[in-house]
Amino acid sequence: MLAEGLGLSGIVSILFTGIVMKHYSFSNLSENSQKFVSAFFHLISSLAETFVFIYMGFDIAMEQHSWSHIGFIFFSIIFIIIARAANVFSCAYLVNLVRPANRQIPMKHQKALWYSGLRGAMAFALALQSVHDLPDGHGQTIFTATTAIVVLTVLLIGGSTGTMLENLQVVGDGHESPLGESFETNNGYRAPTYEGESSSGNRFKMKLKELRKSTASFTEIDKHYLTPFFTTQGGDEDEHDDLLSDSGSGRGNYH
Numbered sequence: 515m516l517a518e519g520l521g522l523s524g525i526v527s528i529l530f531t532g533i534v535m536k537h538y539s540f541s542n543l544s545e546n547s548q549k550f551v552s553a554f555f556h557l558i559s560s561l562a563e564t565f566v567f568i569y570m571g572f573d574i575a576m577e578q579h580s581w582s583h584i585g586f587i588f589f590s591i592i593f594i595i596i597a598r599a600a601n602v603f604s605c606a607y608l609v610n611l612v613r614p615a616n617r618q619i620p621m622k623h624q625k626a627l628w629y630s631g632l633r634g635a636m637a638f639a640l641a642l643q644s645v646h647d648l649p650d651g652h653g654q655t656i657f658t659a660t661t662a663i664v665v666l667t668v669l670l671i672g673g674s675t676g677t678m679l680e681n682l683q684v685v686g687d688g689h690e691s692p693l694g695e696s697f698e699t700n701n702g703y704r705a706p707t708y709e710g711e712s713s714s715g716n717r718f719k720m721k722l723k724e725l726r727k728s729t730a731s732f733t734e735i736d737k738h739y740l741t742p743f744f745t746t747q748g749g750d751e752d753e754h755d756d757l758l759s760d761s762g763s764g765r766g767n768y769h
Contacts, residue, residue, distance in 0.1 A: 541741075541745040542745055542746050570635070579658040579661065580657075582655075583658075587662050598631045602627045602628040606624045622682040622684055626678070632668055644656045
C-alpha cells in the first residue's frame with residue numbers, strides 16, 4: 515500500500531517483501547511451522563499459476579486480435595531472442611570477471627539460461643492493459659504480438675527445454691558430476707585474462723572488485739548484526755528445551 519501510495523510498483527515491493535521475509539522472518543518459525551509454511555506457499559503458487567494460464571486461455575480465445583502486422587510480430591520475436599542473449603551472456607561475463615575459477619558460470623549453463631527464457635503472466639497482463647490504454651488499435655496489435663510470443667515461448671521453447679538441457683549435458687545421464695565439479699572443470703570456459711589490455715579495461719576490473727568487496731562487507735554486516743537482530747537464537751532455545759526435557763526425565767527417574 516505504501517508503494518502504491520508513492521506511485522511505485524506494488525508487485526516489485528511485494529517481491530522484495532517476500533525476499534526479506536524469507537531471509538529474516540522464516541528463521542523465527544518453529545520447525546513444524548516452517549514445513550507448513552513451505553507447503554502452504556507451494557500450494558498457493560501452484561494454484562496461482564494454474565489460474566493465470568486458465569485466464570490467459572480465456573482471454574486469448576475471447577479478445578479480438580489484430581493479425582495485420584505479421585512483420586511486427588516476427589521482428590518482435592527476433593529482437594527478444596537477441597536481447598535475451600545480450601542480457602545473459604554479458605551479465606555472465608561480468609559475473610565471471612569477479613568470481614573465482616571454481617564458481618564461474620560455464621558456457622553451457624549460459625546457453626541454457628538464454629534458451630529457457632519464458633514470457634508469461636507479467637507480459638500478458640501489461641499487453642492486456644494496453645488494449646484499453648492505447649488508441650487506434652495499437653493496443654490490440656501489441657496484445658496480439660505478446661500473445662504470439664507467450665504461446666511460442668511457453669509451448670515451443672518450454673516444451674523443448676528438457677531436451678536442450680540433456681543435449682548440453684546440464685541434466686540427464688551425461689551430467690554425471692555434481693554442480694560444484696562442473697563449475698571447477700568449466701568445460702574449457704575461462705574468464706578472460708587482462709594481460710596486455712588497456713588501462714580502461716583494468717580500471718573496469720578494479721571497479722568490479724571494489725563492488726565485490728562492498729557486497730562482502732554488507733554480507734558481514736548482515737551476518738553479525740542484522741540477522742541476529744531480526745531472528746531469534748534458535749540454538750539457544752533448543753538447548754533450553756533440551757535442559758528442560760533432561761530435568762523432567764531426571765525428576766521422573768527420581769520418583
